[in-house]
Amino acid sequence: MKVVKFGGSSVASATQYKKVASILAADPERKAVIVSAPGKRHEGDTKTTDLLIRLAESVGERDFDESAFQAVLKRYQDIIDELELDSSLMTEVEGHLHEVISMYRQSKDRLLDGLKASGEDLNAKVMAAYLTSLGRKATYISPKRAGMIVTDEPGNAQILPESYPEIAKLRGVEGVLVIPGFFGYSYEGNIVTFPRGGSDITGSIIAAGLDATEYENFTDVDSIYCVSPKMVDQPRELKELTYREMRELAYSGFSVFHDEALQPVVHKKIPVCVKNTNRPEAKGTRIVASRELDGHPVIGIASDEGFCSINMTKYLMNRELGFGRKLLAILEDEGVSYEHTPSGIDNMSVILRSHQLYNGQEARVLNRIREELQVEDLYVERDLAMIMVVGEGMNQTIGIASKATQALAQAGANIKMINQGSSEVSMMFGVNVADVEKAVRSLYHIYFPAEVGQKA
Ligand SMILES: Nc1ncnc2c1ncn2[C@@H]1O[C@H](COP(=O)(O)OP(=O)(O)O)[C@@H](O)[C@H]1O
Ligand SMILES: N[C@@H](CC(=O)OP(=O)(O)O)C(=O)O
Missing domain, CATH: 3.30.2130.10 (VC0802-like)
Incomplete structure (x- = not known):
């Protein structure tokens, strides 16, 4: 059984949603799907998470920046309309945002986390509705239902070990599980987000909890390269690298995979495969416990x-x-x-x-x-x-x-x-x-x- 995470760029628009659906249909082993919030659709676009941060920062005693609110709504409206999903979903999106704002208005930190988490939470609901509309059995699973208990540190959550046996119980749920990335719940009952880019962490936690055979991380590049493609044009592609190598590289700037996302899969030796949503036929990069040295001492x-x-x-x-x-x-x-x-x-x-x-x-x-x-x-x-x-x-x-x-x-x-x-x-x-x-x-x-x- 595989756990599959789709990054923000992979779920940024209706076109990307369709690619996700065909990737899932291509392999029945893909059981749990973790989604990020809609990311950038093109160079210069703004991620939904950043729009939500802008909205959170604008919330005052009685009001908030209406243009920021509308900008967030528009991201979901575009996807829902183009996929011809039920319009009641938009009512749910709007209601959810209003609810978070009124619930956490008094606390800046909690409001910020509540709104940031909404980006992935709403996207998971829309994704589950879309897969269902295609005739797939798909269920939205909130991190609360999944049993993801985290530390109560806003914006910097860490998973607590007692979560894993709870997550394992999801194996019994029929069909595809659609789980929002980026946040969990603390014992105090708060929504708490992982650090930025933290949907990778959710994917890894769910993979470890479900004892997956593989954790596939779908993004917008064919593989992990030996240097950032932003610095060198078409650098060498990496077929395989070890957990240790990836941890060092991710921590030091390879933003393609979150450095804290390795820890949950390492002790179970679950391989991570980084692949391209836009070119799923490309082999991608495997992150594994050990590898054959290939004559390149530096990877x-x-x-x-x-x-x-x-x-x-x-x-x-x-x-x-x-x-x-x-x-x-x-x-x-x-x-x-x-x-x-x-x-x-x-x-x-x-x-x-x-x-x-x-x-x-x-x-x-x-x-x-x-x-x-x-x-x-x-x-x-x-x-x-x-x-x-x-x-x-x-x-x-x-x-x-x-x-x-x-x-x-x-x-x-x-x-x-x-x-x-x-x-x-x-x-x-x-x-x-x-x-x-x-x-x-x-x-x-x-x-x-x-x-x-x-x-x-
Ligand atoms: N060494 C690297 N190999 C591949 N991509 C890298 C590397 N370093 C940085 N990146 C950047 O990471 C991006 C993918 O990560 P991210 O933007 O977080 O994607 P997602 O939206 O899928 O979460 C790539 O588009 C690339 O620009
Ligand atoms: N949406 C969150 C979490 C995340 O992991 O996003 P992405 O998969 O787009 O990196 C962020 O922007 O930080």
Whole structure:
């Protein structure tokens, strides 16, 4: 039995809905369908989730931005009209949005989550109605009915383990199950969303709960490529990669699959297959527990922006017992999470996502570090990007780092930081944001010269 997730671009319009229906019809093993909210129909379009965020932000004591409300309605109206579905569905869509607004008006966080979740919830209802109109047995299943219990942290939910036996009970439901992605319910009874892009997480949770043989993730590209197709034209397609490789790459910028979506399938070793809704005949990419090494020690190069570094120096830091612990305790106390901590004899840096150091917070954190740790030099460096070079074959190959530094030098990118984890499945380089694209292209050229040659 397979679990199939369709991303926003795959369910953005009536045309896309029809592709979904034929993909489902092509394989009776496709039992559970997870849908995102309608995404972008073309370059420059706005995702329904973003329209819903705009709507949530406009809600006041008594009113809200009517144009944002109408823009959301129009996304569903277009799909419902073109598929000639019952007009009562539109009444349901409108009623649902009004209900969420009036229920959560008093709490900004809850309202935002309630409206964001509506995007997928309404789409799942429309999808179930469409499949039924085609004569398929299809049932809308809310995350509540599925038993998806999550932590009560708005916009950042995590699934609780007791959900899985509940989800397993869905195996007994006849026909295709249509489940909205992106949210669950907390014990407090609230709707709580996963981080952005979190419908991938729902798909993975349902796959693990149902003990699926495969989790198919349908999107708008033929495969996962070894670098973002936004940076390199037609890069090398990846046939297979391991969970570890994908986790590193997704975390570091491969937005095609959510980095938190692997955890539920990993321990059951359920393969994930990323495929194209617009070209389902293309083989796609399989993410599996282990793979044969294919002569490419590096499998992918990812990059992400929006980092900063807190750098500090203190003479004889190496002799000061507990320095690192005290530093990290200050960050924990201030609610700041960190990504990496490269260090030298008398200096240490903490790399973190810049949005965590907003104005007041930055001053507070720096003051505490200065006063409590008595450092001699302390400053924040912003506009950093992290580049991750990933591959299972890297730990058995000599010269990977030297190739990387050569490529970065050729690109004229100044290396701000190098970090290699003990797993040796990845190596990370910090560079200025301004240098990141040329650095990634240069790394691609050095690690995949055959591909570059073929296209020249
Ligand atoms: N390495 C990569 N391989 C494939 N796609 C990538 C990669 N890195 C980034 N992407 C982007 O991810 C997009 C698909 O993810 P997303 O927009 O979230 O799709 P969906 O609407 O299906 O959820 C692709 O269109 C592509 O631009
Ligand atoms: N619609 C949500 C969740 C999601 O996963 O969407 P998509 O499948 O379009 O990435 C978002 O935009 O974040």
